[in-house]
Amino acid sequence: MPWASNTSISLICSKKWFETPDAVSFELEAINDDNSFDFKPGQFTSLGFSIDAEKHYRAYSISSTPNQSKLQFTVKRVPGGLVSNHIVEDLSVGDALEVMEPMGAFNSVECLPKSKVLMISAGCGVTPIMSMVGDWLESRKDIDIEFLHFAKEKQQVIYFDKLEGLDEQHANFNLKLVLENNVGTDYPQGLFDIDKLNAACPDFLERTVYLCGPVGFMEVVRISLDECGFDMDQFHQESFTPTSANDDKLDSNMGLATVSVADFGVELQVDKGSLLLDALEQGGVPVIAACRSGICGSCKCRVKVGQVESTSYETLSEQDRAEGFVLACSSKVTGDVEVGLN
Template sequence: MTVNGVLAELNGLASAPLWNPERDEVLVCRQVIDETHDVKTFVFSAPQARRFCYLPGQFMTFSLPCGPSGEEINRSYTLSSAPTRPDRVSITVKRVEKGPVSNWLHDTLQPGMEVKVAGPAGEFTCADSSSKKFLFLSGGSGITPMMSMSRTLMDLGGEADVVFLHSARSPDDLIFARELALMEQRWSGFRASTVCESDTPSVRWTGLRGRLVAPMLPLIAPDFLEREVYVCGPAPYMTAVRTLLADSGFDMTRHHEESFDFATLMQGELEDAFAAPEPGETTYKVNFTKSRREIECGADTNILSAARAEGMRVPASCGKGLCGTCKCKLVSGTVEMKHEGGIRQREVDMGMILICCSKPTSDVVIER
């Protein structure tokens, strides 16, 4: 495209309608960027001009045709892009060994291809914070919401005071390293540091080494007890940070965390699945038309939990109404559903439910 063409596109975007999560559901891949040996950023826009409005730290749920027989699998990815640049959104994805979604994205998705999405959604964001001093702690691919927040705060004039501490396995696994260094040069209130667990054959790491431990925080942010802290990373990392902060006397009301470790999110659901209804608890019949199964479900139990307690294999990922994997048609009956963005209102109006966060309020029939 010529320079004039680009300028015309930008001028058109200024008056373009906002992306509407209730109506818009297709994104077009525009660019694929190699970040590290096993991490790529995928940049998207809408098929027609749209301006994306979201909060830094929010996620979108992607429905991708990467199942064993080509069926769609849903996965939620935090946006690494900044809402201050409304013409594009991007996700940054690490390849996971035997992971059907991440491998499909890395091996198959190319510029020009379309994908189905839902969102943006999510409550992990610094946008509603009144603080001017932040500490961003990330591990591995948990860096993505922190980059969205950092990019946004920088675009808004860089008035915030941000300390960004990222933990990685090795120098070869450093995501956004050059951009973080450039942000540090251009933004006086921004300081970025990295902790690496080990060297690589070609690079000897000379910075902080090992895993994040309590003595490192005062070195990086002497005033960390005064900051608003945002944390994202693998479950063990998040647990370690919570313990570290609490033991340091940090006010945990100023601690915020996010994780898309689906195995962890589902753990509570799996434990609930084998809990018998309480004595005297009201129960309802749940009939699955395609599976030809009928189960009993307590009024205080999510339908997915009851189904798994009966040995049913029901596709699900997040267990809390985020991803939409367990979406089903409610043929008859009523439920109480409390989701977190994994289903559109128009889908609810059409009779769809997420059984991971739906409790029966009558006998129900579900198309599954």
Template sequence: MSTSINAAHQQQSLPATLRCIDKWFETKDCVSILLSAENPSPFKFKPGQFVTIGVEVEGKAEYRAYSISSLPNEQSLQLTIKRVDGGKVSNYMVDHLTIGDSLECLPVAGEFNNIDYPPQSIDGQKKVLLISAGCGITPVFSMARSWLAQSDGVDICFLHIARNIEQTIYFEQLEKMHQQEQMFDLKLLLKDAQSSGYPQGRLTAELLETLVPDFATRTVYLCGPSQFMLDVVSYLERLDFDMANFHQESFTPTESETIEDTSASSDSVSIELPAFGQNLQVSKGTVLADALEQGGVPIIIACRSGICGSCKCKVKVGQVESSNHSPLSEEEIAQGYVLACSSTIESNVTIEL
């Protein structure tokens, strides 16, 4: 880890070392891992949040963000990781991580959680609708478990969309919760239901209304692939749902190895990095994160979705165009901080890490 990281970025970038103490398959292409520190102590986080994990792959430190699937205040941390097409880190974790291996772990992050955004009491009852698809189940599963563990009377409807039973993450646990917990109602929608007894089809506004008739009286928490979330938002708006009672995870893990086309413009601009004594020449319009990574600058780029904040840096001179600032405070934005993964270079710039 570079010693030239500035004070504003230091707390976020200093990792803890955790060891894998258990690993098991949830589905054929998805594993859960259990992590613990050398001197275990309760992990503090809010259900729905995530951590950024660092691992060495092919001789290079790589970082990716993963939602936490365990409960707060336990002495181990559970992450659930699904294979991704072309995913360097996730596929390494699925295929090669073994019990006893050590990983770096950055501090917990994420605004999507059920503590800062608790369910509203509607008609005297706290009722929630958790909607997820694929590996988006992870943070809302943690939320559901936390409400049930607290026994605070939250009525939980859990709507999950999956391809089939075999590819439904946590399927046995979900069924057990449905059978044993009075306040937990599982609504599983499958693309191929086979003989499972669960409904089959694609989620639509009409089907949402059929599966969860009282959705309008619930606080909704949503997580899944980007297009899926956009579709669900459109369904809720079409059904006149009160979006003041809606919360979604804006972080969707992505690990595509495809590099953005940096030749979109023939104009050449420079990136000055005084702390590293470097000057990089790139095309105008290049994503700042890609330019720094290709230039060998030691910057952590974890979620690549503009939500984890691991690639925060400061533009001292020049101009970038940023599409997302969500993890940054108004004060940080005013000071010139940007997210490298969500910023394109528009002029000669001087960057401070």
């Protein structure tokens, strides 16, 4: 099923189940439509949920493989997380969701593999990795796959049974788990370090590496690989991670600025250094903000008058930038601005 750019389709939750005590998987499918979904393994999409009569968007990786009639996602509960907790606790079979066009450069089509790959994941970072692996196992029997996953304990390993099943069924798939708490198991214990990597995959220098997990975990892995002489052209990692609205914020003592959106009759004052996205949401402007990290492009808007300070231009073309388009989640208000959503 094709997506039109910058538009969404409505899909229905057809199945939901618990993977771990605090993570659920769910499937989405079209109503009265037998078409399959086309995307690149490893990509994410923005999902829109109706919560208390308001629409909230978040970006989640697709864990299923392309060209199926259903899309699968897995979401872990986040303390205080509005959408993640809604999904775990309240999402029900039959609920309708808005689904945006899949996006993301972290995929097995644009990031081509060698004949041998090493997949490294932790926590929910396993979701895009599973999509890539599933696609390779279905279509490319020649790829040798080492799968290294880190978790706190066995009960927290998402897709545990499926991973063990793949390990038993496919000679070219080799599963390695490392647990912080390995009591009652035969799996190695501890956190990531280069010694554990050597023990799990001695020929990792000969492989293409795909990495996804918490930000701190990915940084440790990246630095470790770089320091040991790994060819970083063969290193690929997921890049969309939620950012705090207060990160690297300009000094609010710089004064106030006016943000206006004429199309919605909005005009409000905010501290200079505030995120443009925060200002738009504060004014009730119906901007979509899914990844909130400058990657998905859903919060694209146009600064008609004034300037902002931007840190990301992902998905924006040179023409977009020349015409004043920015990503609201990655742009700080530095003075009075007039904004439009088109």
